[in-house]
Amino acid sequence: MSTTQEHPAVHADSTEILEPAGSAVPESLLEDIDATQDPAEPGQADVAIPGDPAALRALDPAELPALSRTLRRRLLEITSSTGGHLGPNLGVVELTIALHREFDSPREAIVFDTGHQAYVHKMLTGRADLQGLRSAGGVSGYPDRGESAHDVVENSHASGSIAWAHGIDRARRLAGEPGCAVAVIGDGALTGGVGLEALNELASDIGSGTVAVLNDNTRSYAPTIGGLARHLQDLRDGTVTPGEDLFTAIGLTYLGPIDGHDHAALADALAQARTAAEDPARSGVVVHVVTRKGAGFARAEADVMDHWHATGPFEIEPPTVAEVYPPADAPAPATTWTARFGETILEAARADDRVVALSAAMVDPVGLTPMQRELPARVLDLGIAEQLAMDTAAGLAQGGAKPVLSLYSTFLNRAFDQLLLDVALHEEDVTITLDRAGVTGDDGPSHHGIWDLAVAAQVPGLSLWAPRDGERLSEALPAALSTRGPSLVRFPKGACPEALPAIDRVVAGDVLAGDPSAPIDVLVVTIGALAHRAVEAVQQVMGVEAGAAAEGVAPNVVVLDPVQALPLPEALLDLAGAASAVVTLEDGVAERGIGAALAVRLAQRASRTSPMPPLRTLGVVQEFIPHAKRDAILSDNGLDAAGIEESIRSLLG
Template identity: 50%
Template sequence: MSAVPTPTGAGEFPLLAEASDPKALRALPAARLPELVGEIRAFVIEKVAASGGHLGPNLGVVELTVALHRVFASPHDTVLFDIGHQAYVHKILTGRAGAFGGLRRAGGLSGYPSRAESEHDVIENSHASTVLSYADGLAHARRLSGEPDRAVVAVIGDGALTGGMAWEALNNIGTAPRHPLIVVLNDNGRSYAPTTGAVATHLDALKRGTGPEERRNLFTDLGFAYLGPVDGHDTPGLEAVLHTARALDRPVVVHVMTVKGKGYGPAERDDADHLHAVGTIDPSTGRPAPTASPAPLSWTDLFGRELLHLAEERQDLIALTASMLRPTGLHSTATRFPGRVLDVGIAEQHAVTCAAGLATGGYHPVVAIYATFLNRAFDQVLMDVALHRLPVTFVLDRAGITGPDGPSHHGMWDLSLLTMVPGLRIAAPRDTKRLGMLLREAVAGQGPTVLRLPKGAPGSDTEAVARIDGIDILRRSPHRPLDVIVVAVGPMAHACLEAAALLEDDGIGVTVADPGWVHPVNPALAALAARHRLVATVEDGVRTGGIGAAVTQALQDAQVRTPVTVLGLPPAFIPHDTRTSLLGQAGLDGPGIARSIRTHLKRLTSVAPPAGAYAAGSPSTGRTP
């Protein structure tokens, strides 16, 4: 076991200063590389401990990244990283070490490759299993452009190799004419957790095998040369095999064995991958940095607890995830019922259609997945689950703004996509109590359902002051005109209540409503809307085509003419920052919501209301909020 390096101050990394770009790195004498590798590890530990970020993956690729930049002349040659969360060392060696103080902070260094940061970052992929397709297309472009000396190198992990898109690319790369295209298979036996499935078994057999360097295996049968396995922490050995791969002038797989968290004892011992991605930590121990109070339970933790209770009650409940067992809250259920939790690898499309098969066989699957990753399986949700009206529940973790991981990880597209799916019901709990209630309702349903959870910790439970036809009324202004009804989507209820208090200070009458099940739109909402001058919907998804758009359409269909203002995220790629800051910038905090509503009410005062605007329909119960 390697000792924990002692992180040092920013001015105590002399070799990093000397090898500040790929050209300088290539000029560095080979005898000094072990010292450089040590500095890089200490630097990564120090900076990630202070800012949070991906620690284990980057510590595992230090020697590999050094070797890549010594053999291949970036940016003339192109080095591409799958997912990209292991590209910190690449950033350090391409002139960005000085920017690591702002890692994953507003205006600072991205936690993934970024084309805006450097000419050495050619793609910004941070969804897995995509890099081989990028490499295939880029290699085609280089060949067609008459640039045979520009190699394309694609670094992909064994975990990402479980994704179907990777195999679609391998199928094409191996049989088409190419100039140098090198696939570096970074095999550490893990993604977030140990890699599972037949691919992992095959790679293990290759690592245990004996014989010539190049022998028949899955890759050679697909048309690749195969080199390896090679020690991923032996820089001279890596350089030698990469030079050989380039000289072959054909598609090559270089099988590299690495250790996730290499050189940092806490990360190497971290069997549960707690140090895959971290918040601020004590660099000497790898444990969370001391805080005034323990971190509260997250939405993910609370979902995991509720799912375990349901699994104990229902034998037909089966959970699935795509290589995200612990990050989506399934770990406890998997420990208690190992045969009823399936980790299919980084294969979201397969996870969804596998769930459809389970539902067809009489079970109720719960597919736990990040909201941003469900985008990859939209066709399977639409055609394989919804078309067959199957009882599959999707639990979307990290829905809405997620924060420091940036545009690829904000779960902001799901509502716009899923509201198009016929027969799919979507729930968004506002608090812990509603999480348990809505999850139970979802798995009790006969068709497809979605439960949408944000990142972070839920606030305090908010009880309704009334309930009208399935809609919770969280606030209603007494003895005032019914100026605006604010329809809150899930955890946005807290900001909506803050906005309501601010509006009431201005003499504006406010009703705050939480439908719980936000889609399809509850018909009772149209009747409530008809008694107000304005409807404001508030969601932490893209405002184009989301819940606000659905409410607008529902009011039109009900011939309710109350105008609707849709408050949500802009249709843009939102950068990394804290969740609180980004919601504020989008006008989705209490003051921002109040400000938007004031503006729209002022516009309405300058226009005479259409006849019957506030009376087209009434609640089916005869009650008013």
């Protein structure tokens, strides 16, 4: 998910601001697309994509190279308009065809881990055009049970597929049903603890019909790290031979390495896997398949950063020199939150040798690339293992370092226990930064970062900053680093808004509108990047009310950003308790976040003679929200300026 000079218009952050640029794949690129096909058939014509796996199984093997070519062509055409996870899907074309020819989906479950590599699976199970990919009402970018019986697990968080498949297999055997269950897991996902835990358990289950297909492309976003990655490299190189491998050593049946772009080799390997899985004397099977991320599209294969892991809309024809190097007088692109964070942590690391950054296999997506380039020894990639990363950060803090653990907000959920009972219980000075906080949009229910404020509000002693703009982000990180105990800094996806300066500063925080020294009719407490919408709403309320009032006296509606939202400042409680009414605003779940915590504290202060003021807690509904654009989701939840204005008016009466 990175911008490089090879494809400057495809940064994942750009999907909300670039216009679709889709076009047909020109003949000039067909050699690129044919790069993984049999050289004896470079000009084979496209074939129709089968409408279901039964039709796929009816194809003659000689037709499969042409089908692969067709699928790659369609992947390029579709994602050039919609954006999406292009590189991973280009890499699994032949593998997905082979899986659906050998296994009888949906009777035999195929669980993809992570699900962003399931586009080809969707195309072969009745969704050939991926209609409306990643847009509201369209096809999801991950498996979705609401779309098809072939989609088993949404599973866009990594490492769980083997456990899912093994559980499905156990249930099948308990019911006396024949067949296999298949997990498709990447080498990157095997750096996650639950994947290794599942292999350990599977190895002891004699009679299991579970097949774990290890899609080894040597990468997650970046090159896979750790001892297991070295072991897979040794298997690929032949310095470790089958039978001497780790999987065999723990009791699994190992098949591989297999060329993941060779139809015949894949068919043979998966047939052997079925035979082994149906042997009651064996435990599970691991099929080690070697693929290339971005396979068949030269520009993706040549991209050393992430092989076009995720892309916004793009031009299929290679960019011109002018596109790669825009003229000097061209307007500068909007600075993203991620880029602003990257600058800020590098400055902090330059100023303090104790600052160490940690990532869970996402160094570039979370903005750590500038620091990694300048200070590589102080950026640690621990693989897709958030629990490990949190505990490693705790250990670094205990040892005297100043760790900064940078995650996507949605992935903080995976390490809640470590945050609560390892970091917070021991008051370790760990700073956590959360990219993609709040509503994110296109990736759907598993990737919205709407849970972190609710999680943070339950952790004793945690300090939280939710900056409203890039300038405040640059201030928040140093503040967090200098604060005792666990600290969290969260920010959303996309471009930073214009700076929103305070018109006044009080002990409770930054005043963005209204007069806190006068009686307050409504206090609007805004957390994070929704502050601009709050100010817009209040300006509208005050302007309309002033025009309508007989003496031109508008209500005093104060917008306050507490800057440091947790622990709840006593001064904020004082200000809110003295207001006639209170509105809280956050892009997290309304029932469990900062507003809810404020409501509890105000209620605890209240009495019959000093009642709590009416309070509206505005936030996201506590549901799993489908994929759609961020602004549309915020509007649906009353978090646009119009919705905030309506809530304020409801309190004014």
